[in-house]
Amino acid sequence: MINFRTAQGTTVGIAQERLDALRPLLRGSVLLPGDAGYDVARTLWNGMIDRKPAAIVRPAGAADVIQAVNFARENKLLLAVKGGGHNIAGKAACDDGLLLDLSAMRSVRVDPSTKRARVEPGALLSDFDRETQAFGLSTPTGINSTTGMAGLTLGGGFGWQSRKRGLTIDNLVAVDVVLASGEFVQASAEKNADLFWALRGGGGNFGVVTSFEYRLHKLGPEVLAGLVVYPFDQARQVFEGYRRFAAAAPDEMTAWLVLRQAPPLPFLPESVHGKEVIVVAFCWIGEMGPGQELAAQLRAFGKPVGEHAGPMPFTAWQTAFDPLLTPGARNYWKSHDFKAVTGDVERIVCDAVSRLPSGECEVFIGHLGAAVNRVAAGDTAYPHRDVEFVINVHTRWREPDQDSKCIGWARQLFDALTPYATGGVYVNFMPDDEGQRVAPGAYGPNYARLARLKATYDADNLFRLNQNIVPQGDASGRSAAAG
Numbered sequence: 001m002i003n004f005r006t007a008q009g010t011t012v013g014i015a016q017e018r019l020d021a022l023r024p025l026l027r028g029s030v031l032l033p034g035d036a037g038y039d040v041a042r043t044l045w046n047g048m049i050d051r052k053p054a055a056i057v058r059p060a061g062a063a064d065v066i067q068a069v070n071f072a073r074e075n076k077l078l079l080a081v082k083g084g085g086h087n088i089a090g091k092a093a094c095d096d097g098l099l100l101d102l103s104a105m106r107s108v109r110v111d112p113s114t115k116r117a118r119v120e121p122g123a124l125l126s127d128f129d130r131e132t133q134a135f136g137l138s139t140p141t142g143i144n145s146t147t148g149m150a151g152l153t154l155g156g157g158f159g160w161q162s163r164k165r166g167l168t169i170d171n172l173v174a175v176d177v178v179l180a181s182g183e184f185v186q187a188s189a190e191k192n193a194d195l196f197w198a199l200r201g202g203g204g205n206f207g208v209v210t211s212f213e214y215r216l217h218k219l220g221p222e223v224l225a226g227l228v229v230y231p232f233d234q235a236r237q238v239f240e241g242y243r244r245f246a247a248a249a250p251d252e253m254t255a256w257l258v259l260r261q262a263p264p265l266p267f268l269p270e271s272v273h274g275k276e277v278i279v280v281a282f283c284w285i286g287e288m289g290p291g292q293e294l295a296a297q298l299r300a301f302g303k304p305v306g307e308h309a310g311p312m313p314f315t316a317w318q319t320a321f322d323p324l325l326t327p328g329a330r331n332y333w334k335s336h337d338f339k340a341v342t343g344d345v346e347r348i349v350c351d352a353v354s355r356l357p358s359g360e361c362e363v364f365i366g367h368l369g370a371a372v373n374r375v376a377a378g379d380t381a382y383p384h385r386d387v388e389f390v391i392n393v394h395t396r397w398r399e400p401d402q403d404s405k406c407i408g409w410a411r412q413l414f415d416a417l418t419p420y421a422t423g424g425v426y427v428n429f430m431p432d433d434e435g436q437r438v439a440p441g442a443y444g445p446n447y448a449r450l451a452r453l454k455a456t457y458d459a460d461n462l463f464r465l466n467q468n469i470v471p472q473g474d475a476s477g478r479s480a481a482a483g
């Protein structure tokens with residue numbers, strides 16, 4: 001007998017024979033504690049999360065996903081769904097429940113003639129970039145190549161191409177989904193359009209996506225990108241220059257600010273290593289000539305202490321931040337949306353950065369706007385179509401005894417910024433303890449429709465380990481989801 005946690009928080013014993021009966025129905029595998037691969041399959045990017053499922057199913061295809069969803073529903077098991085395992089909230093694993101680990105489904109098939117890609121839900125950004133860039137094609141995704149395509153897409157998805165081409169979901173054409181009922185459906189603008197609307201921002205609430213189809217665009221293979229690093233005592237000039245630059249930037253240009261301690265990068269003088277710096281990270285996806293002129297402006301905000309910038313393969317730029325974002329460290333994030341980076345915001349951020357609680361913490365200011373905001377708030381579940389900037393407080397450290405200091409610093413900075421923020425938040429940047437922000441912050445005007453659709457597609461809230469949308473009319477939903 002194997003004890004499982006149910007969705008309701010009780011314990012149910014499942015006879016070994018029932019699990020054994022599941023195995024021949026799968027092309028993939030079932031892993032139990034102690035089995036080879038069990039620990040790898042349950043490990044998430046955020047080292048603060050260490051959950052031990054009672055069993056893990058690693059599907060090889062949609063048929064296996066159907067079997068696993070049916071098994072979880074029929075036995076009322078707590079079910080977690082893992083794509084790339086990157087989400088900061090760590091809801092892609094569970095204690096004592098069933099984990100559906102999609103990491104064995106990683107194929108990316110590009111059709112260069114139609115400029116479309118079919119992507120399985122375990123694919124990482126690196127898989128997608130490698131396959132699409134072989135044809136000089138791409139679509140907007142994120143900035144760290146080890147992130148999963150599935151979770152990123154289902155929350156919205158943005159990165160270096162978004163100001164020109166919108167969010168990842170704005171380039172999603174169709175999906176295959178296994179619903180809570182075990183039924184396999186397709187969704188697109190033409191088929192199951194309501195479900196397709198909900199999946200474009202609604203996270204993992206509506207089913208398990210087994211295939212994503214994306215529209216692709218020409219890109220690179222070289223882009224003009226890089227880092228321009230300024231000493232922290234020039235922060236005022238850099239913010240001033242950045243505000244002017246961002247207001248006038250063409251869609252092809254994306255520039256973010258990162259405030260942190262300088263890592264020991266070879267292009268930085270040793271005297272700067274470990275000191276606070278303000279970094280302009282940029283990517284230009286247009287013709288090189290005009291991009292070089294704009295890049296010159298980024299170097300003139302003050303007197304840079306070093307830079308690493310120029311034409312480079314897009315695939316190289318996509319991995320540029322990977323060494324700073326390796327898995328396993330302890331991480332806690334807070335995030336706000338903004339319409340402007342005002343002087344007050346600058347003052348609050350700089351004050352916090354002068355008191356960083358660990359050498360790996362950073363604040364990043366991401367620039368959205370442009371094509372992202374040319375979609376109406378109600379056209380997809382992701383509603384934040386008037387946001388210009390996202391400010392993320394990335395707290396990162398190694399030792400558990402630093403938890404309260406680091407988390408406290410993040411919360412304090414977040415609270416100080418609150419009066420200047422829109423009140424909205426990108427669902428994919430929310431930590432585990434922000435359930436109360438889901439309705440107003442993450443979904444705002446779209447929440448009521450999402451809650452109705454949740455009741456249609458998942459009335460019993462089988463898919464509850466996510467930033468949970470409570471099925472409308474299910475009074476028990478909120479407390480069950482929190483558990």
Ligand SMILES: Cc1cc2nc3c(=O)[nH]c(=O)nc-3n(C[C@H](O)[C@H](O)[C@H](O)COP(=O)(O)OP(=O)(O)OC[C@H]3O[C@@H](n4cnc5c(N)ncnc54)[C@H](O)[C@@H]3O)c2cc1C
Pocket residue numbers: 045081082083084085086087088090091092093102121141142143144146147148149150151152153154155156157158159203204205207208209210325428429465466467
């Ligand atoms: C270092 C780092 C950098 C990041 N950079 C960016 C960025 O530049 N842009 C950006 O937009 N976001 C970024 N993110 C946020 C990222 O989009 C989310 O963390 C996203 O959830 C990661 O997807 P995943 O598949 O790896 O996550 P997972 O943790 O595997 O999954 C997250 C949740 O998604 C759901 N889910 C996963 N797969 C499926 C599926 N196939 N069907 C149904 N539900 C599913 C589940 O509810 C799961 O709990 C970053 C995150 C990190 C940690």
